[in-house]
Amino acid sequence: MPESPEEHLSGFVIAVDGPSGSGKSSVSKQVARSLGYGFLDTGAMYRALTWWCLQQGVDLTDADAVEAAAQRFPLTIGTDPDAPSVEVDGTDVSAAIRETRISTNVSAVATVIPVREILRRLQRRLISDTGRANGGVVAEGRDITTVVAPDAPVRILLTASEEARLARRSRELHGAADADAVAATRSQVVDRDKADSAVSEFTVAADGVTTIDTSDLDFEGSVEAVLQVVEAARA
């Protein structure tokens, strides 16, 4: 298992970070499909750990208890972009981790620093194994370009205006982006980003990271913009 961020990750690694609703997950998955690479959704790992803590009756305000749960976290995560899967102790939690109760609690877990260290070690191992098996991997989250894979040959910050991100998530959750739907979505986007920003920088690109603003791009345009950065890096 890689022990430090400095240890070399296998395969061609494409690291993608950004705020909630910027399109990281859907765009990264499509980029991975286009390139025949694996895909790692690191947010799903924090979500699955949150599900596990709630399942085990762990008090999320008790950082030591959350860390203890992370140390014995029986996670299995698939990295095939056509069949992403998340299992905890043999239970398929792919749908459950998208529920509102997870979205509203995940920051309490993701902001515990020792928990991040445990999941980052696992993420580096998954990135290496997936990269080796598929020739490359697209890994997305909040700290992939900066901490998990700072030496990746392609590092992208995928952004969009708050308005665009709220509208996208509203349409996804409520089928509309009118004022009521946006208001109902705000805490899952804006408040969550605010809490998560306490431990990761994902609004400003670090040195060497390419920013792609998708506010005025459609989904296909966003995928194409990422593929162009990859092509340029390989040229």
Ligand SMILES: Nc1ncnc2c1ncn2[C@@H]1O[C@H](COP(=O)(O)OP(=O)(O)OP(=O)(O)O)[C@@H](O)[C@H]1O
């Ligand atoms: N460029 C785009 N234009 C319009 N809609 C988009 C675009 N990119 C993604 N979407 C849609 O926006 C929604 C949010 O995208 P996605 O879940 O990929 O965001 P995310 O950055 O991974 O969010 P989170 O971090 O909260 O999981 C999805 O319904 C997706 O299909």
Ligand SMILES: Nc1ccn([C@H]2C[C@H](O)[C@@H](COP(=O)(O)O)O2)c(=O)n1
């Ligand atoms: N590398 C990561 C990935 C995710 N998180 C946290 C922040 C989010 O609130 C939560 C769920 O992520 P999402 O599914 O919305 O992408 O996990 C993080 O801190 N670091």
